[in-house]
Amino acid sequence: MPDFRLNDEHEALRQTVREFAVDVVAPVIGDYYERHAFPYEIVRQMGKMGLFGLPFAEEYGGMGGDYLALCLTLEELARVDSSVAITLEAAISLGAMPIYRFGTEEQKREWLPKLTSGENLAAFGLTEPGFGSDAGGTATRAYLDESTNEWVINGSKAFITNSGTDITALVTVTAVTGETPDGRKEISAIIVPSGTPGFTVAPGYSKVGWCASDTHELTFDDVRVPAGNLLGQRGRGFAQFLRTLDEGRVAIAALSVGLAQGCVDESVKYAKQRHAFGHPIGDFQAIQFKIADMEMRAHTARLAYYDAASRLVAGENVKRAAAITKLYASEAAVANAREATQIHGGYGFMNEFPVGRFWRDSKILEIGEGTSEVQRMIIARELGM
Amino acid sequence: MKIVVLVKQVPDSGAERNLRSDDNTVDRGSANNVINEMDEYAIEEALSIQEKHGGEVVVLTMGPSGATESIRKALSMGPDSAVHVADDALHGSCAVATSKVLAAAIGQLDADLIICGAESTDGRVQVMPHMIAERLGIAALTGARKLTVDGSTLTIERQTEEGYEVVTASTPAVVSVWDTINEPRYPSFKGIMAAKKKPLETKSLADLGVDASEVGFDGATSTVVEHSKRPPRQAGNKVADSGDGGVQLVQYLSSEKFV
Numbered sequence: 057m058p059d060f061r062l063n064d065e066h067e068a069l070r071q072t073v074r075e076f077a078v079d080v081v082a083p084v085i086g087d088y089y090e091r092h093a094f095p096y097e098i099v100r101q102m103g104k105m106g107l108f109g110l111p112f113a114e115e116y117g118g119m120g121g122d123y124l125a126l127c128l129t130l131e132e133l134a135r136v137d138s139s140v141a142i143t144l145e146a147a148i149s150l151g152a153m154p155i156y157r158f159g160t161e162e163q164k165r166e167w168l169p170k171l172t173s174g175e176n177l178a179a180f181g182l183t184e185p186g187f188g189s190d191a192g193g194t195a196t197r198a199y200l201d202e203s204t205n206e207w208v209i210n211g212s213k214a215f216i217t218n219s220g221t222d223i224t225a226l227v228t229v230t231a232v233t234g235e236t237p238d239g240r241k242e243i244s245a246i247i248v249p250s251g252t253p254g255f256t257v258a259p260g261y262s263k264v265g266w267c268a269s270d271t272h273e274l275t276f277d278d279v280r281v282p283a284g285n286l287l288g289q290r291g292r293g294f295a296q297f298l299r300t301l302d303e304g305r306v307a308i309a310a311l312s313v314g315l316a317q318g319c320v321d322e323s324v325k326y327a328k329q330r331h332a333f334g335h336p337i338g339d340f341q342a343i344q345f346k347i348a349d350m351e352m353r354a355h356t357a358r359l360a361y362y363d364a365a366s367r368l369v370a371g372e373n374v375k376r377a378a379a380i381t382k383l384y385a386s387e388a389a390v391a392n393a394r395e396a397t398q399i400h401g402g403y404g405f406m407n408e409f410p411v412g413r414f415w416r417d418s419k420i421l422e423i424g425e426g427t428s429e430v431q432r433m434i435i436a437r438e439l440g441m
Numbered sequence: 442m443k444i445v446v447l448v449k450q451v452p453d454s455g456a457e458r459n460l461r462s463d464d465n466t467v468d469r470g471s472a473n474n475v476i477n478e479m480d481e482y483a484i485e486e487a488l489s490i491q492e493k494h495g496g497e498v499v500v501l502t503m504g505p506s507g508a509t510e511s512i513r514k515a516l517s518m519g520p521d522s523a524v525h526v527a528d529d530a531l532h533g534s535c536a537v538a539t540s541k542v543l544a545a546a547i548g549q550l551d552a553d554l555i556i557c558g559a560e561s562t563d564g565r566v567q568v569m570p571h572m573i574a575e576r577l578g579i580a581a582l583t584g585a586r587k588l589t590v591d592g593s594t595l596t597i598e599r600q601t602e603e604g605y606e607v608v609t610a611s612t613p614a615v616v617s618v619w620d621t622i623n624e625p626r627y628p629s630f631k632g633i634m635a636a637k638k639k640p641l642e643t644k645s646l647a648d649l650g651v652d653a654s655e656v657g658f659d660g661a662t663s664t665v666v667e668h669s670k671r672p673p674r675q676a677g678n679k680v681a682d683s684g685d686g687g688v689q690l691v692q693y694l695s696s697e698k699f700v
Binding site for chain 2: 064065072075076101105110114120125
């Protein structure tokens with residue numbers, strides 16, 4: 057029998073993160089958001105709790121947890137704020153995980169303890185100004201200068217999360233390093249430490265949402281790094297990041313469920329307080345039915361990510377399950393944010409209520425880590441079309 | 442240094458709490474039961490002393506079997522082991538009887554330092570550290586907002602209404618702490634996973650050599666005989682300002698002796 061109830065340890069973690077989100081994040085995040093400021097103090101405390109090390113082995117400073125533990129954490133953070141959740145998601149799934157999974161022992165020893173403790177952040181540079189979902193369109197190039205045994209990188213990357221904070225240690229970038237025997241681009245991943253000459257971080261984007269997270273465009277102008285900074289095997293960059301994206305989709309689904317649930321929480325609270333025509337608006341079926349539908353979407357989306365995360369933990373191929381849960385959860389988040397804003401009326405359009413922030417933060421969930429269109433394409437392909 | 446931290450499970454002070462209608466004791470069934478908030482500061486203080494000076498931290502709880510959940514949560518913050526005193530005969534124990542039981546349990550642990558919260562959010566009598574110290578014949582340093590350990594010398598800043606007093610004592614001693622002393626850590630997932638494997642010993646009154654007649658309702662020095670809900674708040678006086686509003690306000694404040 058499938059059993060979707062959490063075990064005691066996962067439940068204890070969920071409650072701990074819930075307390076942290078409500079007590080530490082919720083009271084201050086609106087201010088960071090308005091100022092488009094990165095919440096260093098919150099990130100420091102998350103590091104102390106070990107959240108950045110959740111799915112990693114203890115020998116690299118990790119917590120020895122599994123991917124479900126990470127997903128539960130992301131859900132509870134995003135239930136209060138998505139900027140903080142995406143900072144953690146990107147730091148783990150995109151920053152540390154590729155090194156953990158594909159790095160040499162030396163690379164792991166050098167970088168992971170700083171990343172799993174939250175002392176430093178790492179970013180993953182895949183998307184470029186000219187391509188996104190079509191990852192084979194990589195234009196950034198790198199060649200090995202054999203006279204100095206260094207990679208020389210030229211190109212640019214766009215929308216890179218955690219790439220420009222004061223504590224960012226490195227960006228792993230994908231670049232074309234040659235041609236495969238059948239004439240396609242050979243793509244490899246290379247670690248570029250922050251501060252390497254020629255590596256420029258543009259000022260942060262002006263974003264519609266996720267305003268307290270760190271996102272930049274990066275340019276690489278004859279950037280030289282040691283040959284040993286190649287991550288994993290030369291020419292395996294493509295395969296590596298596909299796996300990274302499959303996992304990341306489950307994490308984004310968890311984050312979407314958090315936002316969807318946060319909309320329910322705020323709407324229930326508001327519907328009991330706000331009066332119209334002599335009643336709390338929660339007495340009216342027009343509001344009750346909206347909230348019931350929101351709860352239904354959040355619950356169903358949660359079951360879908362629990363399933364995908366359990367399959368990930370069991371080592372199964374999750375391509376189809378990850379696409380389904382990411383697609384469904386992100387659309388649930390957008391729908392719930394729209395309804396929560398509607399329930400809040402004029403106040404829903406004001407930044408002083410969290411739902412306005414949820415609304416702004418929801419749309420990117422249908423875009424990042426593969427658009428909804430790409431998810432549908434994957435599902436259809438999995439059905440043999 | 443061996444540190445014993447007293448941890449009590451209480452009904453969540455953030456939600457509605459009740460006394461039972463049958464025996465006037467705390468109704469644990471209707472509430473979400475949590476670690477007494479002040480005790481988390483005591484745990485944090487013990488752990489930070491352990492980090493600096495080494496040694497061992499033991500959690501001690503007296504309470505019904507359901508208190509195990511709070512003990513595991515306390516252990517997930519980092520203490521090494523726990524002792525849970527659970528015995529049906531303890532139900533209805535007053536503060537004096539509770540101190541007898543806790544002192545007996547501490548006596549078996551051979552502690553150098555006992556740290557506890559300055560009060561619990563359910564009982565709020567603030568006498569436990571004094572009573573336990575008296576029973577053990579050791580010093581009580583109460584109401585600390587800062588604690589320093591230097592060898593066997595303990596120094597606290599004792600919080601008062603006007604400021605603080607510096608008080609010292611030698612180990613062994615009991616120290617009670619306020620929530621101004623530190624910022625308790627959140628348990629990590631590693632801590633949560635480790636907590637379920639840590640030793641948790643359950644002791645009965647017989648194990649502690651305490652007779653059942655000395656505790657519970659039978660041994661209680663005080664018993665709640667009746668309770669009732671706080672009366673609903675009365676409607677306030679409304680002052681309508683038709684020129685003399687200020688005078689009316691002053692008259693009211695003066696009649697209530699506020700000014």
